[in-house]
Structure formats: structure tokens, C-alpha cells
Amino acid sequence: xxxxxxxxxILALGxxxxxxxxxxxxEGSFSFFSEASYGxxxxxxxxxxxxxxxxxxxxxxxxxxxxxxxxLTPDGRxxxxxxxxxxxxxxxxxxxxxxxxxxxEAVAPTRVSDLILDRxxxxxxxxxxxxxxxxYNSPDSASNFVIEYGIAIQKAAxxxxxxxxxxxx
Amino acid sequence: xxxxxxxxxILALGxxxxxxxxxxxxEGSFSFFSEASYGxxxxxxxxxxxxxxxxxxxxxxxxxxxxxxxxLTPDGRxxxxxxxxxxxxxxxxxxxxxxxxxxxEAVAPTRVSDLILDRxxxxxxxxxxxxxxxxYNSPDSASNFVIEYGIAIQKAAxxxxxxxxxxxx
DNA sequence: CCACAATATATCAATTTGATAGTAACGGTA
DNA sequence: TACCGTTACTATCAAATTGATATATTGTGG
Numbered sequence: 070x071x072x073x074x075x076x077x078x079i080l081a082l083g084x085x086x087x088x089x090x091x092x093x094x095x096e097g098s099f100s101f102f103s104e105a106s107y108g109x110x111x112x113x114x115x116x117x118x119x120x121x122x123x124x125x126x127x128x129x130x131x132x133x134x135x136x137x138x139x140x141l142t143p144d145g146r147x148x149x150x151x152x153x154x155x156x157x158x159x160x161x162x163x164x165x166x167x168x169x170x171x172x173x174e175a176v177a178p179t180r181v182s183d184l185i186l187d188r189x190x191x192x193x194x195x196x197x198x199x200x201x202x203x204x205y206n207s208p209d210s211a212s213n214f215v216i217e218y219g220i221a222i223q224k225a226a227x228x229x230x231x232x233x234x235x236x237x238x
Numbered sequence: 239x240x241x242x243x244x245x246x247x248i249l250a251l252g253x254x255x256x257x258x259x260x261x262x263x264x265e266g267s268f269s270f271f272s273e274a275s276y277g278x279x280x281x282x283x284x285x286x287x288x289x290x291x292x293x294x295x296x297x298x299x300x301x302x303x304x305x306x307x308x309x310l311t312p313d314g315r316x317x318x319x320x321x322x323x324x325x326x327x328x329x330x331x332x333x334x335x336x337x338x339x340x341x342x343e344a345v346a347p348t349r350v351s352d353l354i355l356d357r358x359x360x361x362x363x364x365x366x367x368x369x370x371x372x373x374y375n376s377p378d379s380a381s382n383f384v385i386e387y388g389i390a391i392q393k394a395a396x397x398x399x400x401x402x403x404x405x406x407x
Numbered sequence: 408c409c410a411c412a413a414t415a416t417a418t419c420a421a422t423t424t425g426a427t428a429g430t431a432a433c434g435g436t437a
Numbered sequence: 438t439a440c441c442g443t444t445a446c447t448a449t450c451a452a453a454t455t456g457a458t459a460t461a462t463t464g465t466g467g
Contacts, residue, residue: 070332070334070338071422072422072423074337075337078337078340078341081341081344082340082344086446086447087446087447087448088445088446088447089446092445098340099340101331102331102333102336102337103332103336103337104330104332104423105423106423106424106425106426107424107425107447107448107449108422108426108449108450109423109424111447111448111449112422135446136445136446136447137446137447146345149341150345150346153341153342153349154346154349156356157333157335157337159360160333160334160335161273161331161333162270162271162329162330162331162332163239163271163272163273163329163330163331164271164272164326164330165326165327165329166326166329167271167272167384167387168239168244168268168271168326169322170383170384171247171267171380171381171384172246172318172322173322173380174379174380175247175251175380176250176315176318176319176322177319177322177323180322180323184326187325191328209406211339211340211342211343211344211350211406214339214402214405214406215336215339215340217398218336218399221394221395221397221398222391222394222395222398225390225391225394225395226387226391226394228390229387229390230387233383233386233387236378236383237380237383240453241453241454255414255415255416256417257414257416258414258415261414273454273455274455275455275456275457276416276417276418276455276456277418277419277454277456277457278453278454280416280417280418281453304415304416305414305415306415409467410465410466410467411464411465411466411467412463412464412465412466413462413463413464414461414462414463414464415461415462416459416460417460418457419455419456419457419458420455420456420457421454421455421457422453422454422456423453423454423455424450424451424452424453424454425451427450428447428448428449429446429447429448430445430447431444431445431446432443432444433442433444433445434443434444435440435441435442435443436439436440436441437438437439437440437441
């Protein structure tokens, strides 16, 4: 997904500043399946505003710099709808852990079980973190669906590692 | 994982050309947890060669351009071992599917179940694809471990979607 | 026989990252 | 009270990376 569509989509869920978009992507319910940096978000918002796909209103705040709050325009909504008719591309996963595992077997085999044990712990942390994002007020929302999907994946990964951790000796 | 380390690690598993590295990353057992393009692989190989971390020998071939076969040097091996002592960073996953699901609920709710049904099929394809990569001659290799990990994740994702597909109506 | 895939190297504009900078309030702690 | 780290906000930029494309030859299915 291009940053453009990501911004459009997030704004379809509610108005937001660039900072808030970044936060959702880095810490919120988007964090485990999306990434974007300021260097891509801000230019995207500027360009989308020029194209009238989003609106920008400056909200004054006492003793703080103005907030630039962006919201989707009807045109932007159309463009988003159009983008969503296309098949989503395949997932792109990068795992330093799996690469390290593969390489460690070749050059530092004693490292392998450390790697796996650490990773199992990290899954527990991630599961706790994701569970905290669940919203019990709207149990059947897409947001909860996506978070529970994330939890299911984390649990499956943990289970695989726990079951097979002694295989690589 | 930096491209540099990725190249070093792949060469630790055996000599290879830039083309072969790209192929492993795009189609082989690395395909579901790593990515890299020619534009990053070739410059990385050139730089690593300059730094004497890898060697390059030109293999002549009849009627084809020379193959540049790269191999890890003892120095390169040391650098790789060092890199592997560091904790691997967290996985980075990008899923257009999950983003589309979240956005579709807001702007095109009828699209949601299509998205999920298509995705379930794609998981079946991916499972078949990964299974074909398994090497039955070395059942306990790290390579098979990683592929089976991938299969386990695909199955878990498929199961989640199958179980919960009717929740978002 | 032809179009297309595979083998192989390589480049490049456009995008994206990751780090950093600036500014101000708030919270904890010494 | 002074200091320090964090949160809130916008913004930039060098460096890394992508994705597409070019070039050239052989092998292969229709």
C-alpha cells in the first residue's frame, strides 16, 4: 500500500494530524502491519491537500504550535474507494530473527537456542501489547478483528517455537 | 537486517552470484521473510568486495556473460558472526490486506467478505508453495525449520480468517 | 518459428527511511 | 527549584532502497 492510500484510509476513520497518523502507524492498531516515517507522511499530506483529496484546517492551541488537522474530502473518499477495489498485494514480511536463525546455524550454532528463547519472550510482550489495544465496546469492529488476527499470529509463532525449539541442536 | 548482513549470511550458506542472491530472496526459502532488489544487492556486493569481506571470481561461460561468483572471506565470516551476536530487531510486516480490511469497513463494507475469501485462497497457495521448498534429506536443518515456521503462520492466519470470516457483517 | 521465460549484470529516478532539529509544556525526582 | 526525560507537534535531508527498465543470449512451449 502506498503512503497516499494509507493516509487516505486513516483519515477515513477520523480526522488526524500528521503526528497522530505517525503514532497510529508506530504504536496503535496499525503498528503490526504498517510502517511510515514523517519523511513520507508529511509530503504525502501536502500533496493530497494540493489535489483536494484531503482538507487541512489549522487549529490554534494556547502556547503550542498550531495543529494541522487533516480530513478526507468527498473526492478523497472516492479515490480511496477506487483504490480498495483493487486486490491487495501480498504481505511483505521482514524478519531479522529468521535470517539470524538461518545464518547462525552456519557460523555460530550455539547462538541458535538463545535466539529462540529470547524470541518466545518477545512474543509474550507483543501479545500483551496487542491485547491492550482491544476495544471491548465494539467487539465486532474491523479494528478488533485486525488486532485479534495479530494476536492469533503471535500465538501461533510462539507455539511453533516452543514446540520445535530443541530441534536445532 | 541490512542488505550487507543479508548478503554476508547468504554467502555463508554457499557461494552465489548477485542474480542467485536475488532469486533466493524473491523465490527461495528467504522469500517470505526478506526482500531486496538488484539496486541494493549489486552495490552491496561491490562494497563488500572492496572491504575484502567477500571475494569475487569471474567464471567464464560459453556465449553468456561472465558469472561473478562471490564467496565469504574469513574476515567476512568474522563480521557476520559479530553481527549475529546483536539482538535481531523486531519483525516488520506490511499487510495491504489488513489495511484494506480496516478501511473497507469504513468506505465499502460490502467489499470486506470478498477480501477475506480471496485471502483464504491465497493462504492455500502460499502453503503449497512453501511446502515445495522443504528438503526431506535434511529434516532438521535451519532451512526446513524456517520454512515450517512459515507454513505454521500461514495456517494460523487461514484458520483465523476461516473461523471469524462472518464476524464483520 | 516465434514469443516468452530464464540467466546474468547493471543503472536510475522516485520513494522511503532514519535520524535529527526546533519549540514548548508537563511530570518526576533530587 | 532546577534539571531531565517524555509527550506533543511540525519539518527537513542525506542515504538507502525500490521498482522498473536496458542489454544480451539461450532454452522452451505452443
